[in-house]
Amino acid sequence: DQQVKQNSPSLSVQEGRISILNCDYTNSMFDYFLWYKKYPAEGPTFLISISSIKDKNEDGRFTVFLNKSAKHLSLHIVPSQPGDSAVYFCAASVGGFQKLVFGTGTRLLVSP
Amino acid sequence: GAGVSQSPSNKVTEKGKDVELRCDPISGHTALYWYRQRLGQGLEFLIYFQGNSAPDKSGLPSDRFSAERTGESVSTLTIQRTQQEDSAVYLCASSQGQGGQPQHFGDGTRLSIL
Numbered sequence: 467d468q469q470v471k472q473n474s475p476s477l478s479v480q481e482g483r484i485s486i487l488n489c490d491y492t493n494s495m496f497d498y499f500l501w502y503k504k505y506p507a508e509g510p511t512f513l514i515s516i517s518s519i520k521d522k523n524e525d526g527r528f529t530v531f532l533n534k535s536a537k538h539l540s541l542h543i544v545p546s547q548p549g550d551s552a553v554y555f556c557a558a559s560v561g562g563f564q565k566l567v568f569g570t571g572t573r574l575l576v577s578p
Numbered sequence: 579g580a581g582v583s584q585s586p587s588n589k590v591t592e593k594g595k596d597v598e599l600r601c602d603p604i605s606g607h608t609a610l611y612w613y614r615q616r617l618g619q620g621l622e623f624l625i626y627f628q629g630n631s632a633p634d635k636s637g638l639p640s641d642r643f644s645a646e647r648t649g650e651s652v653s654t655l656t657i658q659r660t661q662q663e664d665s666a667v668y669l670c671a672s673s674q675g676q677g678g679q680p681q682h683f684g685d686g687t688r689l690s691i692l
Contacts, residue, residue: 470620472620500680502683507685508685509582509669509671509683509684509685509686510621510669510683511683512680512681512682515680555620555621557621562678563673563678563679563680563681564609564611564626564628564634565611565623565626565634565636565637566611566613566621566623566681567623568613568620568621568622569620570618570619570620571620
């Protein structure tokens, strides 16, 4: 049972344009959501998070949107840069940042 | 270093052997986590240590898997009688406090069972 789903395995975007990565979840108890970025042979790096009391959180070029009624969140990267090329994982948890449940990831390729 | 350190970075072993993986968390981080990432899949929670509390072992896939942590420092994940399906990248993460801060990950140990 996949509680966190990233249905797009890959996404290609041109440099300077917006990248939108999507994530759906099924467990209505999730109240914390995070995005991690992962380069090959490295561990995931925390990008941005949002709690269920908010519907938007912004940090520089990265914005996460949460739609609780649709059980959907998205990560927007504007403007996209070639260095953003990586695998992006969505994760969710209940009651804090413990025991994260991860999606399968979306590979983002930003071309110059 | 300042980050989470894992060793070895790669481990190849024969089916049936025992393996031990090590994690050095960030100094001062009271919480430590182990995850597993199989090829093409997301990270799968295995076990969680928080200070001196009993660990949350709810993610361990079988009794062949065990983990220990010495105080608030080093942790070892042991897999006994390895099977081919144990092949994966094993990732360790640590965080401050009791779930109020995001987890910081090490680079993982790539385990290959022949």
